[in-house]
Structure formats: C-alpha cells, structure tokens
Amino acid sequence: MIILTTIFFGNFSKKYATAKNPKDDAKFYTVTGGDKVGLDVKYINAFKGRGIFTCAPFEKGEFLLECRGELISKQECERRQRIYHDCLKVFMFEFHFNGKLWCVDAAKEDGSLGRLVNDDNLNPNAKMKYVTIQGKPHLCLLAARDISQGEEITYNYVKEQIVMFVPQMSSCLQYPTR
Numbered sequence: 001m002i003i004l005t006t007i008f009f010g011n012f013s014k015k016y017a018t019a020k021n022p023k024d025d026a027k028f029y030t031v032t033g034g035d036k037v038g039l040d041v042k043y044i045n046a047f048k049g050r051g052i053f054t055c056a057p058f059e060k061g062e063f064l065l066e067c068r069g070e071l072i073s074k075q076e077c078e079r080r081q082r083i084y085h086d087c088l089k090v091f092m093f094e095f096h097f098n099g100k101l102w103c104v105d106a107a108k109e110d111g112s113l114g115r116l117v118n119d120d121n122l123n124p125n126a127k128m129k130y131v132t133i134q135g136k137p138h139l140c141l142l143a144a145r146d147i148s149q150g151e152e153i154t155y156n157y158v159k160e161q162i163v164m165f166v167p168q169m170s171s172c173l174q175y176p177t178r
C-alpha cells in the first residue's frame with residue numbers, strides 16, 4: 001500500500017510539480033493538500049488580522065491557492081453556524097455550485113494558507129474559480145493579473161459571491177480554534 005501510494009504520488013508530483021497550467025496545478029494541490037512555494041502568511045494588524053503575501057512573482061492566470069476545508073451541505077453549515085463562535089464563522093465559505101448551496105468549513109487551523117486570504121473590493125489581484133475534482137467543487141484562487149513579490153493576495157468576497165460572516169478581527173485576537 002505504502003509502495004503503491006509512493007508510486008502514484010511520485011509520478012503525479014513529477015507530472016504536475018512544475019506545471020503552470022492552472023487546471024493541472026489546481027489538481028495537484030487539491031489532491032496532495034499542500035500549498036505552493038512563494039506564498040507566506042504575515043500578521044498585518046489588529047483590524048485585518050493575518051494575510052497571505054507573495055515571496056515570488058506570479059503570472060496572470062496562474063493557480064495560487066485553494067481555500068481548503070471540509071466540504072459540507074447547507075444543512076450541516078447551518079447546524080455548525082448555530083454552535084460555532086463568531087470568530088470561527090469567518091472561515092465558513094458559503095457558495096453556489098450546480099444549483100445548490102455548499103460550504104467549505106475551514107474553521108480548523110490546519111496550517112493551510114487559502115483560508116487566510118483577505119478581501120479587497122477595489123483592487124483585488126486574485127479571482128475565485130470552482131474547480132471540480134472527482135465530482136466535488138474546490139475553491140481555487142487564480143492570479144487576476146501579474147503579481148509582484150511582496151504583494152498581499154486578495155479577492156473580492158462579494159463579487160465572487162462568497163458569503164461569510166465578518167466580525168472585526170480585533171475582537172478575535174484571542175479566538176478559540178477548532
């Protein structure tokens with residue numbers, strides 16, 4: 001089993017690790033569950049909390065990140081929203097896909113970067129694409145333009161129709177983690 005897994009991911013990594021094709025990159029990072037080299041988390045301030053910054057340039061159209069978490073139904077999302085602390089609800093990404101409301105619950109601090117990307121409604125440099133892998137939607141961020149080293153990655157939460165509870169981050173400085 002271990003050998004089979006190594007062979008599968010070994011070949012998969014070789015095939016996709018250097019791919020710039022966004023669909024291939026999205027497949028690679030959603031299946032393997034990692035984040036791209038060239039992106040890092042930084043604390044910004046008490047108002048915005050943390051954000052994701054580039055430490056390498058990215059080209060327009062390139063796959064950047066997956067907003068990764070547990071894909072749950074509308075009903076399960078509503079149930080969790082009744083029991084979660086407000087500061088965990090900011091990591092519940094509700095979206096429409098194939099005529100249904102879904103939710104990616106990214107409340108768990110799993111070290112992934114996509115859950116920490118902030119909103120910019122004026123000049124975002126990333127856009128959301130739903131990528132279907134094995135029949136399930138994944139929330140992937142692509143570069144909306146060329147992005148320089150040191151820029152914060154942002155997307156427009158409203159335009160991308162991601163519904164999210166938004167408290168002031170300053171009230172979440174000591175927030176509980178799942």
Ligand SMILES: C[S@@+](CC[C@H](N)C(=O)[O-])C[C@H]1O[C@@H](n2cnc3c(N)ncnc32)[C@H](O)[C@@H]1O
Binds near residue numbers: 050115117119166
């Ligand atoms: C998915 S989280 C993003 C990561 C968050 N900054 C953190 O440190 O955990 C979404 C929350 O971040 C904050 N946020 C995102 N974009 C913001 C912005 N442009 N200005 C202020 N706060 C923002 C809001 O509190 C929002 O509910």
